[in-house]
Amino acid sequence: MRKTDKLKNLIQANILCEQRYLKEKADMDETNMMDEDKKEADMDETNMLDEEEAKNNPWAICTASVGRDDKEKYESCVRDVKKEKGIK
Numbered sequence: 001m002r003k004t005d006k007l008k009n010l011i012q013a014n015i016l017c018e019q020r021y022l023k024e025k026a027d028m029d030e031t032n033m034m035d036e037d038k039k040e041a042d043m044d045e046t047n048m049l050d051e052e053e054a055k056n057n058p059w060a061i062c063t064a065s066v067g068r069d070d071k072e073k074y075e076s077c078v079r080d081v082k083k084e085k086g087i088k
Contacts, residue, residue: 056085056087058077058078058081058082058085058087059078061077061081062074062077062078062081065077
């Protein structure tokens with residue numbers, strides 16, 4: 001085999017390796033993007049659940065409405081909200 005043929009074979013092998021590498025990298029990037037999309041969807045769902053829980057959480061409701069400075073007022077609020085929501 002002549003030197004030029006060896007060189008051509010090496011160049012072709014190098015091109016094939018580079019193409020394989022780029023395809024694998026693109027596949028990995030696509031997988032990572034899909035994983036990120038799933039994480040974002042999971043976070044959105046978690047945030048929605050947190051918002052729902054906060055709507056029925058007497059402590060969150062009272063902290064937002066009366067604050068925690070006046071302990072008696074806060075505790076009274078918590079008791080009232082629990083009674084209203086049917087929470088023991």
